[in-house]
Amino acid sequence: MLATRHITGAPVIDRDRRVVGVVSLHDLVDPDRDEAGDGYPVFYRILDGWAVELGDAADVGVGRVDEVMTRATITTTPQTPVLQAAKTMLSNGIHRLVVTQSGVLAGIVTTTDLLRAFVNDATERMA
Numbered sequence: 001m002l003a004t005r006h007i008t009g010a011p012v013i014d015r016d017r018r019v020v021g022v023v024s025l026h027d028l029v030d031p032d033r034d035e036a037g038d039g040y041p042v043f044y045r046i047l048d049g050w051a052v053e054l055g056d057a058a059d060v061g062v063g064r065v066d067e068v069m070t071r072a073t074i075t076t077t078p079q080t081p082v083l084q085a086a087k088t089m090l091s092n093g094i095h096r097l098v099v100t101q102s103g104v105l106a107g108i109v110t111t112t113d114l115l116r117a118f119v120n121d122a123t124e125r126m127a
Helices: 025-029 082-092 111-126
Strands: 009-013 019-024 043-047 050-054 060-064 096-101 104-110
Touching (some): 009 025, 009 104, 019 025, 019 096, 082 096, 104 111
Antiparallel strands (some): 009 019, 043 050, 050 060
């Protein structure tokens, strides 16, 4: 899904649209991922919503997104100023912020979204 939609990560939600984690390309394909965190230090392929492990000697096992996602998510609200969102992302070394309202997924803000906002603001100031 990430590859076909040309995105690098997405929030994972439960049936009530509450955010339970984030799955990113890092979660899926980083073979050097810290084993102390959630997920596994192997490669995965997503087939029909299932994470399929591509391990040593081509042993292929199946898995679920909740087995590889990052459970600790940093969230923000729709009212958060763009500059504060950028500072939060920089200080936490992340590329996306999950936006929630009343604990429910409202959207996602990426580094590209922030860059677009900064460029638009700069362009308006120059006009």
